[in-house]
Amino acid sequence: MRTEAVRQHAAQLANLYMYHRPVIQRCLNIGFVLYSLSSTYRSLSARSSRPKDKYKDKGKARDDGTALTKKSPRVAVDAVFYQRLSNILRIVIPSIRSKEALLLFMHSSLLIFRTAISLYVAALDGKIVASLVRAQPLSFLLNILKWLLVAIPATWTNSWLSYVQNKLALAYRTRLTDEVLKQYLGAGENDPGGKVYYKLANLDDRIKNPDQMITHDIQRFSNHLAAIYANLAKPTLDVILYNYQLSKNVGAEGLIILTVLVQSSAALLRALTPPFGVYTALSAQLSGSFRHTHSRLAEFSEEIAFFGGEETEKMLVEREYAGLVIHENTVLGKRWWHGCVEEGIVKWVWGSFGLCLCAIPVFFRLPGVYTVDLGSRTESFVTNRRLLLSSSDAFGRVMYSYKDLSELAGYTARVALLLDTMADVRKGKFNKALVSSASNEEHARILKGRGQVVESEEIQFENVPIVTPNGDVLLRSLSFHVKPGQHLLIVGPNGCGKSSLFRILGGLWPVYGGVVRKPAASQFILIPQRPYLPLGTLRDQVIYPHSKVDMEAKGITDDDLLQILSLVNMTSIVEREGGWDAAREWREALSGGDQQKIAWARLFYHRAKYAVLDEATSLVPPDMEGQMMDHATELGITLLTVSHRPSLWRYHSMILQYDGQGGYVFTKLDAEKRLALQQEKEALEAKLLEVPNMKARLEELRSAAEERAH
């Protein structure tokens, strides 16, 4: 009796369910779409992938700053990542009407079109197999024809997709590179935020290899960003569309059960996923450091060869490489087991769930789904299986995409670090390890201050401290005044801050106090001991930083340049090197003395108001040195010279002498008197050196005399 009542009750419920099933199905479908969107959103947000302790410790242990240290940017798919990404997106897609936005729109349209084709192909596949099972040759041929026709837009779309994605990556890269170069190499004539390339390397510790960031990391970031769109937006859309179609074929109930199973195993997989974003950022850092060691080796090959420093260099390069390899091996190992777990779950476990799902219409009669004969059962099975394969492939890609997303987070952190540091440096905010003396009260007060820079024809320092970028106060307060035409000689022991004065004049180092009056940086030309020789032609060496067009605009011809070269006795070089347009690695093609003379020729070409000479004649013969100094004076160029050569004194009227203890003397230079004093001093020193010999000889003579007396 009781069982009968229960059975009746169950039948009533089943009838009620069947009656309302269309509404329930619709609700389940809507619920599924909402769930897919929200779970994709959740998988994109708040996924923390912090470095493990091992990496933190490694960072602390290294002293070259290449490992991830405490100060390294956070690398996680979290709010910080989205904030950074949205800042960068504003650069790479500046407006809705930009080329990048158009490419993105094309990309989206193509992605949707491809999904539509896949849905059509799934149904067509089922029909082809059904016509085979039913032995209907005409229908089979017709469907094959449709298959061939659909292949045209399908292949066309795939080709276009990869083309547009690559174009998009290139467009992102171009935008970012343009922006970075604008800030990095932005001219700083009247811009106190200029010369970022110098300040990043010298005044700030945060970025070790800007070259690696600009060339490699921006490219990887752009590729990842272009791909993440296809790897994330498209699979999410696919999961929804394929599953919607599937739910119509097999019922939403089975689909929901499948989704629950898939999502729980996916959650397990996510929990097991290592922090690939951190690994990517560390990998980029380590390979940047390895490359940097190699480029230093190439740059200083001559010095290293003379020293026979191969063993030491090999050890340094090997140490960098070993660090990189250890890291890559660790990551490879993690990728290996992660790949195994991933494939096991995604391909095999989910595959078996899928087969069960496809079997539902075969074993159960679903209202609205007619699978009466063998043909229609096969058709529905083949179509569903294809839909399921596509759907699980799409879901797999959503799953993989968080791996891509973590890697994107790694590159985003690198690019954001570059942009943020450049922005700080432009604002005069530097982050550099300070020397211990910087913490004493007086030095700390000096470091906190900021001086004034006023444009003027003359050079005047009023109570200006000379402070190195790491907070070492070389001079507490320097005051001197140089008028145009008054050549200034600067002398003092090594490391006392002679060149540092020039760095302040060139606007490279900040002024920590007092007032600096000086002409604009463009009025100065620097000739160091090893002058800079740019990439380019022989002409470019003389006219740098002008181009040939600038030179012609100035009304200067190659003959005039030859005239300039004759002032430094170098006219023969034009013929020897094959003309003005010959291009070489000039640092190797010219001797040290010739390089200095080319730099002097550059000074005569530009006729700057002031020339900063930092041991600029150390490699040229004395007669040539005098000739060049005289010509500079004739051109009205005021010389600021650092040199240990007394032969140069007579060209200067003022002297700034550092004592190396934080003191200095600024006075008129009477070269004749100073030379006479110097000569007298040298003569006395020579005599003093003789004293021990003379004493010894005197002793010998005394003892000889005593012997004779006995």
Ligand SMILES: Nc1ncnc2c1ncn2[C@@H]1O[C@H](COP(=O)(O)OP(=O)(O)OP(=O)(O)O)[C@@H](O)[C@H]1O
């Ligand atoms: N980019 C930098 N970062 C930190 N310290 C620096 C930097 N450049 C120079 N210094 C420090 O500033 C001090 C003065 O250097 P500077 O080049 O002015 O010496 P100098 O008097 O010209 O010496 P020398 O006669 O040997 O060329 C040195 O102790 C040097 O280590």
